[in-house]
Ligand SMILES: O=C(O)CCC(=O)C(=O)O
């Protein structure tokens with residue numbers, strides 16, 4: 058078992074296999090039905106996560122809809138979020154230009170064994186015996202260092218797009234956090250650490266994760282990204298008009314989140330589950346692959362400055378609702394995740410709610426990333 062978060066990033070050499078050119082699924086990537094959450098396990102498509110219109114002028118009840126979605130699903134899609142279609146196109150072009158580079162070039166920007174950023178296999182790979190059908194690139198802040206290694210003469214456009222995308226996502230993530238907390242009756246007065254001296258939202262700490270899933274010769278036996286929850290407050294995902302994301306719902310199993318042009322997927326992460334004192338489930342999700350289309354996804358992973366403690370918000374705690382988790386800093390939680398993986402939440406848990414979890418389940422026993 059790895060003991061530090063960086064340990065879970067190891068395994069760079071496996072990325073030398075170029076998934077874009079392989080014609081037959083190698084044994085190393087062939088999941089078997091004895092694996093937890095086998096890729097072709099039944100998925101249900103009747104009902105999926107709600108779509109919420111963020112347009113301030115529309116008459117819908119945004120707070121109520123968001124609260125309901127967070128409690129029932131831990132995820133929802135948003136439209137009218139004010140992020141331009143042009144920026145979606147730009148980030149897609151930037152991601153595709155990165156992943157279509159020759160393998161030798163991509164490896165120049167490899168995540169180092171101690172590092173967090175750069176090119177490599179899925180961060181959760183070390184917890185599984187089979188490899189995943191994907192490659193990724195993680196960015197925190199400016200990507201300039203790695204971009205220079207990838208395109209020594211021509212890295213500026215990539216950096217500009219990434220930085221613009223990060224800026225837009227930071228604004229949107231702050232807005233979403235207050236909406237998600239707001240529907241629990243939490244205001245800025247209740248969360249002093251998230252508000253600056255002038256009442257503005259203090260920026261969180263975030264990472265941008267580009268994921269590439271090449272078309273796969275045997276998609277029923279391959280896994281794009283195995284089941285996990287995010288160690289974030291919330292995640293905002295763009296899934297480039299190609300289906301692949303699935304969320305787990307007790308009773309329904311794996312539910313496909315259909316791509317909608319221009320929409321973004323928002324999901325609750327482990328830190329918001331803790332802040333909400335268990336009211337919001339941090340949804341278990343995964344990405345499956347297909348035989349014809351390359352899929353790119355862009356995840357904005359929104360957390361907290363690493364030294365700040367996160368604990369159940371006092372307003373959500375009373376005699377009938379004792380605090381379910383102890384206070385943890387983001388960095389402490391990430392270390393716990395790297396070590397305990399699917400048991401990270403229970404490693405900081407104080408007790409189980411009297412009524413059981415509001416969410417589908419406690420995540421013990423399933424893979425969490
Ligand atoms: O590609 C997807 O649909 C999911 C990506 C994801 O879950 C992640 O990057 O954490």
Ligand SMILES: [Fe+2]
Nearest residue numbers: 285286287342
């Ligand atoms: Fe995720």
